[in-house]
Amino acid sequence: MKRTVIVLTALLVLQNDTAAAERVEEQREWTERFAVSTSAPTLEIHNIWGDVRVMPGSEGEITLAIREHRSAPSQALFERSLDVYGLDIQAGDEAVDVRVGEHGQSWHGRDPCRRCRVDFEFEVRVPPAARVYASTVNDGVVEIAGIRGQISASNVNGPVTIHQASACDVVESVNGEVSLSFATTPASDCRLETINGDIRLQVPGGSGLDLAVDLGNGRMTSELPVDPLAIPARVEHHESGRGHQYRIEQAAGVRLAGGGAVFSVSSMNGDLRITESTNSKTQ
Amino acid sequence: MKAQWIQFALLLVFAGMATATPAQTDSQLINIPLSRPGEPVHLEISIVSAHIEVIGENREDAQFEVSVLEGERKIITPSGTKNLTIGAYSVDIEERDNRISLDTDWRANSVRIVARIPQSADLDLETVNNGVIRVENITGSLSLQNTNGPITATGISGSVIAESVNDDIEVSFNRLEGSGAMSLTSVNGDLILGLPADAGAELHLDSAEGEITSDFEVDVVPSKPVVTRDDRRGGVEVKVESVIVAKVGGGGTVFRLKTLNGDVYIRKSD
Numbered sequence: 001m002k003r004t005v006i007v008l009t010a011l012l013v014l015q016n017d018t019a020a021a022e023r024v025e026e027q028r029e030w031t032e033r034f035a036v037s038t039s040a041p042t043l044e045i046h047n048i049w050g051d052v053r054v055m056p057g058s059e060g061e062i063t064l065a066i067r068e069h070r071s072a073p074s075q076a077l078f079e080r081s082l083d084v085y086g087l088d089i090q091a092g093d094e095a096v097d098v099r100v101g102e103h104g105q106s107w108h109g110r111d112p113c114r115r116c117r118v119d120f121e122f123e124v125r126v127p128p129a130a131r132v133y134a135s136t137v138n139d140g141v142v143e144i145a146g147i148r149g150q151i152s153a154s155n156v157n158g159p160v161t162i163h164q165a166s167a168c169d170v171v172e173s174v175n176g177e178v179s180l181s182f183a184t185t186p187a188s189d190c191r192l193e194t195i196n197g198d199i200r201l202q203v204p205g206g207s208g209l210d211l212a213v214d215l216g217n218g219r220m221t222s223e224l225p226v227d228p229l230a231i232p233a234r235v236e237h238h239e240s241g242r243g244h245q246y247r248i249e250q251a252a253g254v255r256l257a258g259g260g261a262v263f264s265v266s267s268m269n270g271d272l273r274i275t276e277s278t279n280s281k282t283q
Numbered sequence: 284m285k286a287q288w289i290q291f292a293l294l295l296v297f298a299g300m301a302t303a304t305p306a307q308t309d310s311q312l313i314n315i316p317l318s319r320p321g322e323p324v325h326l327e328i329s330i331v332s333a334h335i336e337v338i339g340e341n342r343e344d345a346q347f348e349v350s351v352l353e354g355e356r357k358i359i360t361p362s363g364t365k366n367l368t369i370g371a372y373s374v375d376i377e378e379r380d381n382r383i384s385l386d387t388d389w390r391a392n393s394v395r396i397v398a399r400i401p402q403s404a405d406l407d408l409e410t411v412n413n414g415v416i417r418v419e420n421i422t423g424s425l426s427l428q429n430t431n432g433p434i435t436a437t438g439i440s441g442s443v444i445a446e447s448v449n450d451d452i453e454v455s456f457n458r459l460e461g462s463g464a465m466s467l468t469s470v471n472g473d474l475i476l477g478l479p480a481d482a483g484a485e486l487h488l489d490s491a492e493g494e495i496t497s498d499f500e501v502d503v504v505p506s507k508p509v510v511t512r513d514d515r516r517g518g519v520e521v522k523v524e525s526v527i528v529a530k531v532g533g534g535g536t537v538f539r540l541k542t543l544n545g546d547v548y549i550r551k552s553d
Contacts, residue, residue, distance in 0.1 A: 213356075214371040216390070220358040228367045233311055243318055243379035248311050248349060252356045252367045 024078040025071040032064045034091040040129040040149055042095040047136040048085065049100075050119040054132050054144040057125025062096045064089075067121040077116055085118035098122070150188070159197070173197055177270070181277050182207070191264040198270040201263070202277040208260035212251035216268035220254070223275045229253030310350040310395075315378045317344055323403040323423060325382045333410045334395040339402035339420035339438075345383055346400075349374055352393040424463055433472070447472050451545070455552045459484065465538040473545040476538060477552040483535030486549065488527040493546035501529040501549075 039059060045052055057063055068087070072078035090097040100120055119139070126132065131149040134142050137156045144151055145163040152169045153160045159176040162168065164183040168190040171178055178194045181202035186209065192199050198218070203209060205224065212231050213220060231253035238245045251264070256274070265272055317324060320343035328335055351374070356367045372391035377384050387394055393413055408416050409428040416429045418436040425443045427434045433450040436443060442463025445452045448470045455477030467474045478484055478499070485504075488495055506528045513520040526541075531549070540547050 213367075215356075220356070222358055222360045224360075225362065226358055226360055226365065228365060233309070235311060235313065243377065244315055245378075246313050246315065246376040248313075248374040248376075250351065250372050252371045254358060254367065 022074050023071060024073075024075050025069070026078075027067075027069045029065070029067045032066065032089065034062045034064075034096050035093075036060060036062055036096070036127065037093040039127055040131060041127060042131045042133070043098075043124060043126050044095070044133040045098040045122060045124060045135070046133075047100050047120050047122060047140060049117060049138050049140060050121045050136060051140040052122045052124070052134045052136050052142050054124045054126060054134055054147060056128040056146045059127045061125075061127070062091075062130070063125045064096075064098065065123040069119040070117075072113065072116040077113055081113045081116040081118060084113040085116065087120065098124075146183075148183075168192075178267075183277075185209070186261050186263070189262045189264075193264070193266045194270060195268045196270065197267060198273060199265055199267050200273045200275065201265070202275045203256070205276045206257050208258045209256040210259045210262045211254040211256070211272075211274075212262060212264045213254055213272060214249075214251045214264070214266035215270075215272060218267055218269065218271040220272045221274070222254070222256075224256055226274070227255045229255040229259070310348045311374075313347045313349070313376060315345045315347065315376065315383065317378065317381050317401075319381050320344070321401075322381055323405065324400055325405045325407070326398060326400060327382070327384045327407040328386075328396065328398075329407075329409040330385075330387055330391075330394055330396075330414075331389075331410065332393040332412045332414055334393070334415045335408050335410060336395075336397045336415075336417045337404075337406060337408065337419070337421065338397070338399050339404060339422070340399050342399065342401055345378070345398065347376055347385065348395075348397040348399075349376075349385075350395045351387075351391050352395070437477070443467070451475065453477070455550070456482070457552055459536045465536060467538070467540045469542045469545055471544045472542060473548065474540045474542050475548045475550060476540060477550045478531065480551050481532065483532040484530070485534045485537045486527075486529045486531065487537065487539045488529060488547055489525070489539075489541040490545065490547045491542075492544045493542060495527070495547045495549075497529070497531075497549035498551045499531045499549055501531055502534075504528040504530060 041062060043062060070081060072081045085101055088099045128146065129148045132144055132147055133152045134144060135154040136142055141158050142153045142155045142160045144153060148166045150167040150169050151162055151165055153162060153171050155173045155176050157175045160171055160173050161179045162171060163181050165180060166184055167186060167188050168180065170191045171180055172193040175196045176194060177197040178192050179200040180192060182204065185204055185207040210229055231251050233248050233250040236247045324345065326337065351372055356371065357364050358367060372388055374387045374391065385396060402420060403422050405423040406418060406421060406425045410416060411430045414429050414432040416427050416434045418425065420438040423441045425436060425441060427436065427445040429447050431449045434445045434447055434452045437455040439454060439456050440458045440460055442465055443454050444464055444466045445454055446468045449472060451472040452467045452469055453475040454467060456479060458479055459482050467476060506526060508525045510521060
C-alpha cells in the first residue's frame with residue numbers, strides 16, 4: 001500500500017487570551033492519498049461534526065482532503081479529545097475506511113470529552129465506480145456526486161444530497177432533507193428515509209420504478225406520470241421470553257412507467273417530490 | 284317527467300355512495316400463541332375509529348383478522364390528483380403474559396378487527412367514531428365504550444360496563460355469575476338487556492325521556508331520589524337522581540341502566 005501524506009498548511013494553534021482563556025483550539029488542513037488496485041473500491045467514511053463530500057476522481061486512487069478544527073475547554077481535555085475524537089483511517093488495496101472516533105467505541109450514556117468538539121470537513125475523490133458509505137451526525141451535509149457504484153449515506157441533523165447516482169442502498173436522515181437524483185434508471189432496490197424533512201427523487205423520464213411510500217404528514221407530487229400500485233402489507237414478528245409482538249405495515253404504492261426496482265420511501269414530517277431529471281439517459 | 288327526475292336523483296345518490304365508499308385492504312390473519320395457554324386472557328383495544336368484533340372460542344391461542352379501510356393518500360401529478368389504492372399505516376399487536384393489546388398509528392382511518400380468543404377473557408374495548416363493538420360468547424369482565432356507535436354483546440357471563448353516547452347498547456347474558464359491576468349507559472341510545480329466563484336481578488332503571496319495557500314480571504321497589512352533595516370545588520353541587528328499582532325473579536345481581544333519550548328493554552335471553 002502506498003500512502004502519501006501531504007500536509008498542505010502548517011499547524012495553526014489558536015490560543016485565546018480573553019476571558020475564555022482556557023479554551024484550546026487547533027485548525028489544520030492536509031491531504032491523504034491511498035492507492036487502490038480495483039476500479040470499484042469501497043469507501044466507508046463516518047464523521048461526527050461537519051461535512052462529507054464525495055466525488056469522482058482518478059482511477060487507482062482515493063484522495064481525502066481534510067480540514068480539521070479541534071477545540072476543548074482545557075489542555076487536558078484537548079489531549080483527551082485526540083483519543084476520543086481521533087481520526088482513524090484504515091486503508092487496503094480495495095477499501096478505505098475513515099472514522100472519527102475510535103473503532104468500536106460506544107458512547108451510550110456518557111460524554112467522553114465534555115464540551116470538546118472536533119469538526120472535520122472531508123472532500124473525498126474516488127474512482128467513479130466506487131462503492132460509498134458516508135455519514136455524519138451534526139452540523140454537516142453529506143453530498144455525493146457522480147458516483148456509479150452503490151451508495152449508502154446517512155445524516156442525523158442535516159441533509160443528504162446525492163447527484164447523478166446509478167444505484168443506492170440506504171439514504172437516510174433524521175432531521176434533514178434527503179435528495180437523490182439518478183443519472184440512469186435505478187436498477188436495484190433502495191430505501192430513502194427521514195423523519196423531519198422532504199424527500200426529493202429525480203429520475204430520467206420513462207424510468208420504471210415502484211415506490212412503497214410511507215408518509216406521515218406530507219404530500220406526494222410527481223412530474224412524471226404515475227399509477228396507483230397495490231403493495232402487500234408486511235408483517236413482522238418478534239418473539240421474546242416475555243411474549244410476542246406483531247407489526248403490520250402497509251405502504252402506499254406508486255408505479256412509474258411500468259414499474260421496476262422498488263424504492264421504500266418514508267418521512268414523518270415531509271413531502272415526497274418526484275421530478276424528471278434533464279441531461280440524463282435511461283438504461 | 285317527475286319519475287325521470289326521481290330516477291336521476293337516485294342515480295346521483297348511488298353514484299355518490301359508490302365513490303364515497305372506501306375500499307378495504309386485504310385482511311391480515313395473525314395467530315398469536317399465548318404465554319399461558321389455557322388460562323384467561325386480557326384483551327385491550329383502543330382505536331379512534333374501529334369495527335371491533337371479539338368472539339370467544341374453545342381455543343388456546345388468539346387469532347386476529349385485521350383490515351384497514353382505504354386511506355386518503357393522494358399524489359399530485361401534472362395530469363391531476365390521483366387517489367392511491369391504499370394509504371400507509373401500521374398496526375401493532377402485542378402479547379405479554381396473556382395480555383394482548385392492539386394499537387394502530389393515526390393514519391389507519393378505520394380498522395376492522397375480528398379477534399377469536401379463548402372464551403375466558405377480560406375485555407377492554409374502546410372506539411369513538413364510525414365504530415362498532417360486537418362481542419360474542421365471552422366469560423369475564425367486560426369494559427366496552429363506543430361513543431358514537433352501537434355496542435352488542437351476546438352469550439355473556441361475567442360483568443359488563445358498557446357506555447355509549449349516541450347509539451344503542453345490547454347486552455345479553457346466558458348466565459349470571461360473579462359479583463362484578465353491571466352498568467349500561469347511553470345518552471341518546473336504547474338499552475337492551477337480555478337475562479336468562481330464571482335470572483334473579485335487581486334493576487336500577489333511569490330513562491328520563493324513554494319507555495321501559497320488560498319481558499319479565501317485575502316487582503317495583505319503592506325508592507327515594509338519591510341526593511348527592513359535592514362541595515369540593517368551592518361551591519355546593521347537589522344532584523338529585525330518581526331511579527326505578529325493579530326486581531326480577533326475586534332480585535339478585537344489581538344492574539344499573541341509564542339513558543337520557545332512549546328506551547330500555549329487558550328481554551329474556553334465548
